Amino acid sequence: MSAEVLVIGGGPAGASAALHLARAGLHVTLCEQGPRLGGALHRQPDDPAQRIRVPRAQSQRWRALSTALEASSVQILCRHMFAGIEGGGTVLLEDRASGRLVTRRPAALVLALGAVERVTPLPGWQLPGVTTVGGLQVMMKSTGQAPDGDVLVAGSGPLLLALAAQMAALGKAPVAVLERSPKLVSPSVIASLITAPAYLREASHYLLALARAGALPQHGTWVRAISPRDGRLAVTIVDRHGRDRELVVDRVALHDGLLPNQNGTAAPSNGPFVVRAGDCREVLGGVAAMADGRHAAKAVLAHLGRSTEAEPSATRVLSRERRAQAAINALYDYSGADPAWLPDETVICRCEGRTLGQLRDLLASSDPVSAREIKLNGRFGMGACQGRFCAEWVAAFIAAQRDGEPPAVSEIIGSRWPVKPVPISAFVTLPPSRPSE
Amino acid sequence: MPHPASSPPQSPRSVAIVGAGIVGMSAAHFLSRAGWQVTVYDAGAPASGATGSADGAVSIASKKPGPLMTLAVAAVRFYEHLTETGILGDEYLPRSTFVVASDQEELGVLERHASHLEASGVSIRLLKGAALTGAIGAAAPSAIAAVEVQGEGHAVGYRVVERLRRLGGFPIRRNCRVSGFNFSKGRIVGVVTEDGVEPTDAVLLATGLGSASFLSGLGPIRPRKGQLIVTDRAGADAPSFPGPLMSCRYLVSKGSQAAPGVTESRSLGLVIDPLRTGQFLIGGSREDRDDRETTDADVVATLLRDAVELAPSLAQLRVIRVFAGLRAATSDGLPIVGRVGGAENLWIATGFEGDGICLGPLMGRLCQQMICGEPVAHDISSLDAARFGLSLATAA
Numbered sequence: 009m010s011a012e013v014l015v016i017g018g019g020p021a022g023a024s025a026a027l028h029l030a031r032a033g034l035h036v037t038l039c040e041q042g043p044r045l046g047g048a049l050h051r052q053p054d055d056p057a058q059r060i061r062v063p064r065a066q067s068q069r070w071r072a073l074s075t076a077l078e079a080s081s082v083q084i085l086c087r088h089m090f091a092g093i094e095g096g097g098t099v100l101l102e103d104r105a106s107g108r109l110v111t112r113r114p115a116a117l118v119l120a121l122g123a124v125e126r127v128t129p130l131p132g133w134q135l136p137g138v139t140t141v142g143g144l145q146v147m148m149k150s151t152g153q154a155p156d157g158d159v160l161v162a163g164s165g166p167l168l169l170a171l172a173a174q175m176a177a178l179g180k181a182p183v184a185v186l187e188r189s190p191k192l193v194s195p196s197v198i199a200s201l202i203t204a205p206a207y208l209r210e211a212s213h214y215l216l217a218l219a220r221a222g223a224l225p226q227h228g229t230w231v232r233a234i235s236p237r238d239g240r241l242a243v244t245i246v247d248r249h250g251r252d253r254e255l256v257v258d259r260v261a262l263h264d265g266l267l268p269n270q271n272g273t274a275a276p277s278n279g280p281f282v283v284r285a286g287d288c289r290e291v292l293g294g295v296a297a298m299a300d301g302r303h304a305a306k307a308v309l310a311h312l313g314r315s316t317e318a319e320p321s322a323t324r325v326l327s328r329e330r331r332a333q334a335a336i337n338a339l340y341d342y343s344g345a346d347p348a349w350l351p352d353e354t355v356i357c358r359c360e361g362r363t364l365g366q367l368r369d370l371l372a373s374s375d376p377v378s379a380r381e382i383k384l385n386g387r388f389g390m391g392a393c394q395g396r397f398c399a400e401w402v403a404a405f406i407a408a409q410r411d412g413e414p415p416a417v418s419e420i421i422g423s424r425w426p427v428k429p430v431p432i433s434a435f436v437t438l439p440p441s442r443p444s445e
Numbered sequence: 446m447p448h449p450a451s452s453p454p455q456s457p458r459s460v461a462i463v464g465a466g467i468v469g470m471s472a473a474h475f476l477s478r479a480g481w482q483v484t485v486y487d488a489g490a491p492a493s494g495a496t497g498s499a500d501g502a503v504s505i506a507s508k509k510p511g512p513l514m515t516l517a518v519a520a521v522r523f524y525e526h527l528t529e530t531g532i533l534g535d536e537y538l539p540r541s542t543f544v545v546a547s548d549q550e551e552l553g554v555l556e557r558h559a560s561h562l563e564a565s566g567v568s569i570r571l572l573k574g575a576a577l578t579g580a581i582g583a584a585a586p587s588a589i590a591a592v593e594v595q596g597e598g599h600a601v602g603y604r605v606v607e608r609l610r611r612l613g614g615f616p617i618r619r620n621c622r623v624s625g626f627n628f629s630k631g632r633i634v635g636v637v638t639e640d641g642v643e644p645t646d647a648v649l650l651a652t653g654l655g656s657a658s659f660l661s662g663l664g665p666i667r668p669r670k671g672q673l674i675v676t677d678r679a680g681a682d683a684p685s686f687p688g689p690l691m692s693c694r695y696l697v698s699k700g701s702q703a704a705p706g707v708t709e710s711r712s713l714g715l716v717i718d719p720l721r722t723g724q725f726l727i728g729g730s731r732e733d734r735d736d737r738e739t740t741d742a743d744v745v746a747t748l749l750r751d752a753v754e755l756a757p758s759l760a761q762l763r764v765i766r767v768f769a770g771l772r773a774a775t776s777d778g779l780p781i782v783g784r785v786g787g788a789e790n791l792w793i794a795t796g797f798e799g800d801g802i803c804l805g806p807l808m809g810r811l812c813q814q815m816i817c818g819e820p821v822a823h824d825i826s827s828l829d830a831a832r833f834g835l836s837l838a839t840a841a
Contacts (some may be wrong), residue, residue: 094741094742095736095738095740095741095742100742111742276739375613375617378491378620380489381490381491381607384603384607385604385607392765394766425742429677429764431760431762431763432676432753432761432764433761435745435750436746438743440743
């Protein structure tokens with residue numbers, strides 16, 4: 009049997025890479041941390057009868073890919089979480105079904121870990137009942153249900169529209185959709201999307217559903233703060249004229265764009281050949297992810313000395329999607345709240361409950377403290393997520409306070425294995441490589 | 446033992462301290478308070494070496510009997526003094542350490558070590574049976590005895606450094622590597638960095654492993670890597686952890702007590718340290734390697750297997766981070782503190798291996814006393830650099 013290629017992530021990029029590697033005759037294992045393949049975009053329901061409506065083209069694309077995958081030789085391991093590449097170059101997987109740590113030494117590793125959802129800090133974002141838009145959408149895809157109670161959707165990006173419309177389709181439209189960007193669709197955007205008309209169709213369906221439900225996005229409107237009130241959430245909203253108003257809701261879903269999930273993707277020199285694919289390499293969405301999976305497969309085949317064919321159609325898809333995403337992103341404002349007016353008690357690191365005041369305090373002296381000192385003494389990036397959700401913001405904040413020497417995000421974010429917390433009970437199942445002393 | 450800086454009295458005299466770890470920063474603090482004009486140079490940032498990746502044991506429990514154990518007793522008392530005088534704020538946390546024996550052979554080692562501790566004036570309590578399970582709820586049923594080493598504690602190295610930085614009184618030159626010194630008439634007169642030459646009246650080398658590059662006679666300082674594990678927080682109903690649990694094997698691994706069959710290249714001694722946050726720090730390995738960036742699953746899994754054997758409830762927790770650091774070890778296991786040949790105004794304090802957090806503040810104080818020409822409060826003749834024949838490389 010040929011050497012194993014390991015593909016991490018059962019979304020469109022990972023599934024596509026695995027399929028094309030298997031078709032080239034390689035021994036491929038596809039690992040997915042959840043119970044089913046699909047990723048965030050094509051998340052499959054816990055109960056097939058309870059399924060929310062998604063655009064037809066989207067579900068057809070996934071059905072075609074997953075059917076082909078089932079017919080292929082790809083070995084699929086669900087409930088296997090990628091824990092990272094350890095110092096000896098071994099890939100670690102946590103088998104969540106058996107509670108064991110599994111080690112692999114593949115000839116190549118394709119990482120298709122998707123995107124991380126950005127939420128920029130604001131007072132009260134750490135409260136129970138505040139979620140991310142993407143997190144709420146995945147929950148709806150899994151359960152087939154929209155959350156009960158009054159939901160406020162806020163931030164910026166096309167995902168706000170998609171979530172709100174999917175909630176409306178279930179008869180539970182959000183009480184309001186607040187889009188920070190003041191821009192509406194412009195003719196120039198429509199012109200750039202002419203080669204990707206599916207996005208225009210999708211957006212118009214969403215807008216129609218929201219118009220019917222009376223929940224069209226309010227542009228130029230954003231959340232200033234959230235505070236608990238009588239078991240609910242009191243949200244201070246700033247409207248397009250700069251006036252504050254208050255809304256009391258049960259749940260708030262926030263979103264400020266997507267970033268590639270590159271946590272733990274750095275490859276040690278003695279480790280396997282690593283290729284990243286899909287949103288984990290460049291956030292271009294699901295259509296591009298499938299094409300990028302083909303590119304990743306080609307890179308692995310080339311590395312292993314197999315003959316490969318050019319993938320002109322995948323390359324075409326990627327450039328078309330890159331143009332489309334650039335046009336879409338130009339409509340939105342992912343900057344989040346201006347840190348200058350954020351109060352000191354604003355939580356920055358939700359893992360460790362570290363606040364903006366603590367960060368300001370570290371930066372207050374004339375002594376130019378380094379990013380490493382801020383990390384160690386402020387404990388930013390020291391929690392369970394290793395800074396995945398705060399490092400970018402902390403680095404940007406430090407840069408804004410300092411002229412000339414902004415720290416790199418890499419100085420704050422952890423790149424160490426385990427990529428995510430791993431139970432000690434799983435570690436102890438690793439067979440000793442030598443007798444314990 | 447006092448070696449006065451023989452320069453004529455100037456006002457104020459200046460000192461260059463190379464290395465912003467716990468030793469260098471402590472010396473900087475005390476020299477600054479003594480009226481010296483201090484500049485601290487670091488090739489990186491404060492606490493970016495061993496200080497930033499240490500376990501924070503301010504502990505006598507594992508010290509090798511002899512001068513190191515005696516100095517550790519003084520060093521712990523010095524932490525108490527710095528706490529009483531407000532210098533350390535609440536960075537020092539007093540608490541006992543528990544050394545656990547799991548079989549008869551370990552019990553023998555434990556009893557031998559306990560008698561050394563008592564002889565050094567450390568108060569201890571031998572725990573067996575119900576007293577053991579009562580004191581350490583988390584201990585495994587396999588534990589047959591434990592020694593509670595009282596009157597010691599914990600301090601996070603980088604937090605001590607941060608505290609001293611905030612007390613201030615001296616500048617820290619970050620990312621400023623000292624490449625050499627200028628001499629005149631057997632004395633260092635200038636510190637050479639890429640920014641130029643800065644005049645100085647005295648120099649203290651406190652750069653851990655980095656100190657070796659300034660010294661002739663390679664060999665006495667070598668890297669000894671340690672890998673450490675951080676867990677998430679234990680629940681409120683978790684069994685009690687009154688202080689760090691140390692496997693008796695740790696004493697053997699550290700060389701504090703001799704035992705047959707321990708390989709030099711890699712040994713794994715176990716300390717399970719309950720942190721103030723509710724998390725645990727579990728470590729560490731002692732490996733004769735210098736790759737501080739890598740951590741390996743084999744070492745981590747072995748440490749965790751031993752940890753769960755010592756305290757089974759740890760299996761409920763999760764590993765959130767693994768990291769490594771390099772200790773500066775000497776061939777005889779003792780630090781190097783004192784004058785260095787080759788220049789009459791050069792001092793060194795390095796080679797603390799795993800004892801830098803414990804000894805650091807006291808050593809900083811003693812360095813200040815030496816540099817000021819004051820009587821030195823403790824006998825550190827056994828730490829003298831002369832035992833390795835060290836001298837300044839560039840002065841040769």
